[in-house]
Amino acid sequence: MxxxxxxxxxxxxxxxxxxxxxxxxxxxxxxxxxxxLRSPYAAGRILSITAPDLPPGALLITxxxxxxxxxxxxxLFRFNYRAIAQPVLPRERVHFxxxxxxxxxxxxxxxxxxxxxxxxLDIEPEDPVVTIDDALRPGTPTLHAEAPGNLVVDGTIxxxxxxxAFARADRIVELTLRSGRQNATPMEARAGLAAYDxxxxxxxxxxxxxxxxxLRTGIATLLGMAEADLQIVAPDVGGGFGQxxxxxxxxxxxxxxxxxxxxxxxxxEDRNENLIASAHSREQRHHLRAAFAADGTxxxxxxxxxxxxxxxxxxxxxxxxxPLMALAEYxxxxxxxxxxxxxxxxxxxxxxAAPYRGVSRPVVTFGLERLMDRAAAALGIDPVALRRRNxxxxxxxxxxxxxxxxxxxxxxxxxxxxxxxxxxxxxxRQQAARREGRYLGLGLAVFNERTGYGTPAxxxxxxxxxxxxxxxxIAMTPAGEVEVRIGASPHGQGLRxxxxxxxxxxxxxxxxxxxxxxxxxDRTPYxxxxxxxxxxxxxxxxxxxxxxxxxxxLRRAAARLLQAEPESIALRDGAAWAGEASIPLTEIARRVHxxxxxxxxxxxxxxxxxxxxxxxxxxxxxxxxxxxEVDAETGHVRVLRFLVVEDAGRLLNPLIADGQVHGGVAxxxxxxxxxxxxxxxxxxxxxxxxxxxxxxxxxxxxxxxIIHMETESPETLTGAKGLGEGGTIGxxxxxxxxxxxxxxxxxxxxxxLPATPARIRALIxxxx
Amino acid sequence: MTKTPIRLTVNGVPHDIAVExxxxxxxxxxxxxxxxxxxxGCEHGVCGACTVLLDGEVVRACLHFAIQADGxxxxxxxxxxxxxxxxxxxxxxxxxxxxxxxxxxTPGFLMLATWLLxxxxxxxxxxxxxxxxxxxxxxxxxxxxxxxxxxAAQAIGKWTEAA
Ligand code: FES
Ligand code: FES
Numbered sequence: 043m044x045x046x047x048x049x050x051x052x053x054x055x056x057x058x059x060x061x062x063x064x065x066x067x068x069x070x071x072x073x074x075x076x077x078x079l080r081s082p083y084a085a086g087r088i089l090s091i092t093a094p095d096l097p098p099g100a101l102l103i104t105x106x107x108x109x110x111x112x113x114x115x116x117x118l119f120r121f122n123y124r125a126i127a128q129p130v131l132p133r134e135r136v137h138f139x140x141x142x143x144x145x146x147x148x149x150x151x152x153x154x155x156x157x158x159x160x161x162x163l164d165i166e167p168e169d170p171v172v173t174i175d176d177a178l179r180p181g182t183p184t185l186h187a188e189a190p191g192n193l194v195v196d197g198t199i200x201x202x203x204x205x206x207a208f209a210r211a212d213r214i215v216e217l218t219l220r221s222g223r224q225n226a227t228p229m230e231a232r233a234g235l236a237a238y239d240x241x242x243x244x245x246x247x248x249x250x251x252x253x254x255x256x257l258r259t260g261i262a263t264l265l266g267m268a269e270a271d272l273q274i275v276a277p278d279v280g281g282g283f284g285q286x287x288x289x290x291x292x293x294x295x296x297x298x299x300x301x302x303x304x305x306x307x308x309x310x311e312d313r314n315e316n317l318i319a320s321a322h323s324r325e326q327r328h329h330l331r332a333a334f335a336a337d338g339t340x341x342x343x344x345x346x347x348x349x350x351x352x353x354x355x356x357x358x359x360x361x362x363x364x365p366l367m368a369l370a371e372y373x374x375x376x377x378x379x380x381x382x383x384x385x386x387x388x389x390x391x392x393x394x395a396a397p398y399r400g401v402s403r404p405v406v407t408f409g410l411e412r413l414m415d416r417a418a419a420a421l422g423i424d425p426v427a428l429r430r431r432n433x434x435x436x437x438x439x440x441x442x443x444x445x446x447x448x449x450x451x452x453x454x455x456x457x458x459x460x461x462x463x464x465x466x467x468x469x470x471r472q473q474a475a476r477r478e479g480r481y482l483g484l485g486l487a488v489f490n491e492r493t494g495y496g497t498p499a500x501x502x503x504x505x506x507x508x509x510x511x512x513x514x515x516i517a518m519t520p521a522g523e524v525e526v527r528i529g530a531s532p533h534g535q536g537l538r539x540x541x542x543x544x545x546x547x548x549x550x551x552x553x554x555x556x557x558x559x560x561x562x563x564d565r566t567p568y569x570x571x572x573x574x575x576x577x578x579x580x581x582x583x584x585x586x587x588x589x590x591x592x593x594x595x596l597r598r599a600a601a602r603l604l605q606a607e608p609e610s611i612a613l614r615d616g617a618a619w620a621g622e623a624s625i626p627l628t629e630i631a632r633r634v635h636x637x638x639x640x641x642x643x644x645x646x647x648x649x650x651x652x653x654x655x656x657x658x659x660x661x662x663x664x665x666x667x668x669x670x671e672v673d674a675e676t677g678h679v680r681v682l683r684f685l686v687v688e689d690a691g692r693l694l695n696p697l698i699a700d701g702q703v704h705g706g707v708a709x710x711x712x713x714x715x716x717x718x719x720x721x722x723x724x725x726x727x728x729x730x731x732x733x734x735x736x737x738x739x740x741x742x743x744x745x746x747x748i749i750h751m752e753t754e755s756p757e758t759l760t761g762a763k764g765l766g767e768g769g770t771i772g773x774x775x776x777x778x779x780x781x782x783x784x785x786x787x788x789x790x791x792x793x794x795l796p797a798t799p800a801r802i803r804a805l806i807x808x809x810x
Numbered sequence: 811m812t813k814t815p816i817r818l819t820v821n822g823v824p825h826d827i828a829v830e831x832x833x834x835x836x837x838x839x840x841x842x843x844x845x846x847x848x849x850x851g852c853e854h855g856v857c858g859a860c861t862v863l864l865d866g867e868v869v870r871a872c873l874h875f876a877i878q879a880d881g882x883x884x885x886x887x888x889x890x891x892x893x894x895x896x897x898x899x900x901x902x903x904x905x906x907x908x909x910x911x912x913x914x915x916t917p918g919f920l921m922l923a924t925w926l927l928x929x930x931x932x933x934x935x936x937x938x939x940x941x942x943x944x945x946x947x948x949x950x951x952x953x954x955x956x957x958x959x960x961x962a963a964q965a966i967g968k969w970t971e972a973a
Contacts, residue, residue: 051905058913059901061847061887065914068846152830229851229859229914229948280849280914281948313852534912534949697908701950705911708951732856732946740952741943769951 045543045553049697052539053553063278066233066250066310073235073306076299077154078292079144079161080319081136084170084391084725085183088134091144092162100157101147101303103295105133111298112264114289116357117506121197121369123362124189126389128354130264130291130298136165137185137353138391139726140319142291147299147307170391170725174327174350177388185353185389194355195362195387197369199443204382207342211333215417220794221405222718223325223350226398227737230280231316234293235308236300245300246273249293252282253570254531256358256507258563260289261297272297276561279533283709284397285321286533289357317735318727321396322719325350326364326405332413338423340379340432345372345409347385349402352394358507361387361395366503368402373441374410375452375490375663376432381442391725399706400770404713407489408795411775415485415782416791426460429488447490448757450663451689456488458749459665459687468669476787481672482682483784487775488665493690493764494579495659511656512576513567514584516545516592518649520635522616522628524549524556526588529569530581531561535766536698537577541585543694544760548589549596550613551627567652576764578694580655583759587653595645599630602641660755662690662763666707666772668780674788674806677799679715679781681744688768689751692761699765700748706769707746712738713770714777718796816880820845821889829876835869836860838876839886847887847917851946858945861918862886868925887917890924900924900962909958911949918945923959932970933963 057063079091093102113127136143143163148154171177171185177192185192208214234249251257254274262269279286292309299307311320327348333341347368351361365385372383414432418425433452440446465484472482492499497510515527526545530537537560542553549556559565569581597611600618603625604611610620617624631649633640638647669683686703693699716736720728729735754761774795781802782791788809794801813828820843827842836853839845839862851859853872860871863885890898897905900923910916919942926933926941938959947955963969 051908055905055910055913056895056897056901058910058916059897059904059920060891060895061845061917063847063913065846065849067850068840071841071844152832227948229857229912229946230849231851278914279912280851281912283948313854313857536911701908701911701954704951704953705949706951709948731854732852733854737946737948739943739946740939740956743952746951746953 045546046694048543048695050539050543050553050695052536052698053542054536054538058278065230065278065280066235066248069235069248069277070308070310073237073308074147074149075151075154076296076307076309077146077151077158078142078309079146079158079163080315081139081141081143081165083136083165083167084139084172085168086136086165087168088132088136088143089164089166094160094162097157099149102161103131103145103299105129105131108298110266111294114264114291114357116355116360118360118362118504119506120504121195121362121366123360124194126186126188126194126355128291130294138393140315140393141353145295151310172390172392172721172723172725174348174388177350177390185391189389192389193386194351194389195365195385197366197385199369200382201380201442204342204344204380207380208333211341212336213334213420215332215334215413215420217330217409217413217416218793219328219409219412221324221326221408222796223322224398224713224717225317225320225322225719225735226283226285228281228283228285231311231313232286232290232292232320233310234296235306236296237306238300238304240304244271244273245297246275247293247297248275248277250279250286251276252286252531252533254561254563255529255568256570257289257293260357261294264294265298267301274563276531276533282533283399287359288321288396313732314730317730319393321356322352322393323364323395323398324405326402328405328409330409330413332417334417334421336421338421338428338431340376342380343372343378345383347383349387349395350390350392351387352390352392354394356394356396358505358509359397360505363397364395364402368406370443370445371403371492372406372410373443374406375434375488377434378442392721399709400767403489403491403767403771404710404774407487407771407775408778411487411779412793415779425486426456429456433488445492447661448755449753450490450661451751451753452488452490452663455663455665455687455689455751458751459486459667459685462687462749463667463685481674481784483670483672483780483782485668485776485779485783486665487772487779489772490661490663491764491768491771492659492661494576494657494758496580496656499659509570511654512569512580512584513652513654514581514588515567515650515652516588518592518631520631522555522631524551525559526556526585527559527566528581528585529567530577532577535577535702536695537581540578540694540698541581544582544585545589548586548593551616578760578762579657579660579758579764582694582762583657584653584655586759587655588651591651591653592649595649595651596627596630598644599634599641600625602644603630655759657758660691660757660763662765662768664688664768664772666776668776670777670780670784672781672784672802677802679797679802681711681777684744685747686769687749687751688765689753690765691755691758691763692752693750694760694762696750702766703748703769704746706767707773708738708743710770710773711743711777713795714774715796716742814877816877818843818876818879819883821885831875831877833876834872835874835876835879836871839871845886845888849914849917851914856946858922859915859918861921861945863921863925868922885921887920890920899965900927903958903962907954907958907961909950909954915945915947919947919955923962926959927963927966927968933968934970934972
């Protein structure tokens with residue numbers, strides 16, 4: 043029986059469907075409540091924090107209490123990175139609205155909130171730096187002395203022959219684009235519960251996080267405590283999308299409280315806090331210049347990348363993650379002979395930036411794919427033909443930034459998408475609609491997605507903390523079930539099911555006999571987590587290796603018991619077979635553990651193995667097609683159709699894979715049309731509720747059609763490529779191109795996302 | 811603050827509790843009744859994670875005060891499966907069609923769909939989308955939630971192709 047590749051419903055689901063999942067806030071009973079006081083100013087000097095009448099039993103914690111606690115200060119050893127320090131609670135200055143400046147502890151959340159309102163926060167406001175333009179303006183205030191000119195990252199790649207390519211070009215196409223700021227907006231906001239265990243002196247932090255092992259190391263280091271005395275548990279986590287990767291100041295404060303006061307302390311973030319003070323992403327401005335030959339061949343690309351990365355630098359990736367990913371991955375799936383780019387991260391008095399699904403690639407793809415459409419118009423070449431002419435077709439291919447593209451289907455996916463979209467029929471509809479004064483548009487986005495990359499890729503970024511590998515411990519219990527302990531920490535991706543499918547095939551077991559254990563630093567090997575579309579590739583590869591090692595042990599034991607050669611043993615249907623003879627795996631497991639005198643000379647006294655996997659990475663690819671209708675009066679955009687041709691290699695569970703594409707595309711559509719974090723000029727956030735910041739509902743998301751291609755990666759053990767971020771990466775560009783197509787009669791196109799009704803109305807107004 | 815004694819009948823079980831007047835129904839369910847299946851995604855009436863049925867009407871538990879529910883009956887996600895944990899047909903449809911990923915929004919969607927399927931009115935595509943657009947899910951892009959509720963409606967003969 044082949045379990046891998048089947049649309050197996052998830053083992054994760056029944057408890058969640060019964061409302062029996064355990065999210066962090068569900069576990070808070072008995073803990074004292076923590077409420078953070080947050081800065082009301084974007085920039086300012088703290089004069090005093092006083093509590094006129096603190097009721098008995100309540101606590102007020104300020105930076106002055108945290109003597110000896112370190113600051114969050116992630117490192118990057120390249121690209122002119124300036125390390126800036128974020129105190130857990132500041133003592134002198136505040137740097138963004140929402141920054142935690144003090145914590146109140148009381149018996150209940152209501153009381154803590156009441157008390158928080160009585161605290162006098164005396165802060166002298168200073169001039170804030172809010173936008174990219176503010177940060178660059180000569181003479182602007184400097185946020186951090188360590189980063190003169192508010193420049194935290196300044197990376198450059200310049201091929202010497204780039205200028206020559208532009209000199210020889212028949213056509214130079216330029217584009218300046220802007221991407222609005224977004225919040226990943228997991229439906230469960232952040233939450234943490236730190237509990238002191240008096241019997242052992244250890245602390246357990248239960249937190250809604252994506253990287254429990256990293257959090258443990260980070261917090262132990264900040265607090266100067268033994269890492270062995272800290273356990274991190276990621277229970278059910280209500281979405282993360284990158285936002286919950288970071289080490290936020292709230293978590294070390296909770297652990298500090300639990301240690302100092304020998305008790306349990308719980309903080310459950312409210313939506314307003316999450317919207318203004320967790321992490322933001324994607325506020326970028328790119329200027330692109332591309333050199334083309336008359337026949338449409340791309341000769342060279344120049345990119346100037348600016349990212350507003352907020353007040354501090356997120357741990358462990360640093361705020362370099364956005365601009366530097368853009369710097370490295372701008373060539374995309376295209377053959378690009380020469381490249382020159384500069385990427386800067388700018389500090390401002392806004393919420394710090396952190397990874398959000400796709401990181402920079404939604405913006406990069408928006409840039410490249412808009413550029414392709416603009417170039418096609420300028421050169422008088424069909425946009426599909428222009429893309430086909432420039433897409434990479436021979437693999438492996440080394441990009442001008444040194445990335446190796448493995449076997450993929452860039453042109454084939456484009457062709458499949460074009461065929462399925464039936465562009466000629468669309469053009470007929472579009473013409474008919476225009477005669478009625480209706481504006482339909484169709485847009486394409488072709489892209490590749492770097493996934494499943496291990497240590498070398500992160501090390502190349504010069505990171506102080508280099509993630510990458512995953513370790514899997516596997517063991518068969520004496521009763522014959524298999525436990526798979528993974529360092530990765532899924533939160534909605536269905537890894538428990540998909541890894542059980544993989545292991546089931548290697549061991550000849552039913553997946554229901556396999557337990558995948560994750561999200562607990564006491565019970566799993568050190569590992570990194572679920573981010574960067576890596577679960578199926580890296581945790582999958584390590585699981586496969588570990589299962590193979592366990593299978594080899596089972597075969598050796600079976601060979602002894604069946605008096606056959608280990609090579610002749612097959613594992614299937616829960617038994618080991620030598621021809622017609624068989625022995626149940628449960629019996630082997632029992633004998634290894636409890637009749638070890640028969641077998642221990644083979645492999646010892648248990649059935650435990652460990653395996654590690656650290657691949658170089660693989661590129662999945664896709665083509666997205668969007669069809670939209672734009673109301674030229676109101677500026678409203680309706681998405682009529684959305685088509686995805688996705689190639690993520692071998693699919694471990696297509697049901698789960700489709701779900702990842704659906705969710706990603708919905709976030710991408712929202713990126714294109716709805717979601718934008720806005721700040722007033724004084725640095726006050728204007729989008730502090732879900733009535734102002736607008737994640738999409740079922741009314742805004744059309745049916746999403748998916749066609750899978752399966753180009754297996756030679757670079758990964760499972761043949762799988764990651765696909766967790768692709769939906770988010772391609773959709774904004776496809777929608778932007780579709781709106782631009784619809785608005786072609788007005789001679790305008792989309793260079794700023796989200797394309798809100800107000801922006802579209804302004805474009806049309808200015809064109810008329 | 812003084813507390814008022816109230817009785818909430820949740821999934822058929824009476825809970826005699828005492829709450830401050832400002833306590834929301836959601837907090838009372840979660841903290842006083844110990845029923846943490848009702849989730850809080852925004853506490854300002856937008857996301858619908860806290861959706862429950864109050865005397866058969868679909869409501870946002872974060873926007874109701876617990877004392878407003880005194881003496882009334884409430885249905886929450888914990889009441890859907892049988893006591894031995896067997897999923898009801900709607901839950902089963904969510905499972906089979908992968909209508910959840912992180913599962914945080916799921917209780918709210920299940921209660922919203924429960925209400926929808928208990929109405930007299932048959933369900934067509936437009937009504938399905940209209941009703942389900944009152945809740946937010948960040949993971950699924952809604953595709954499989956719609957598929958699951960559609961399948962559940964079909965199974966009980968509530969589905970109609972055209973309005
Ligand atoms: S928590 Fe009630 S609507 Fe969001
Ligand atoms: S399944 Fe995660 S929010 Fe809906």
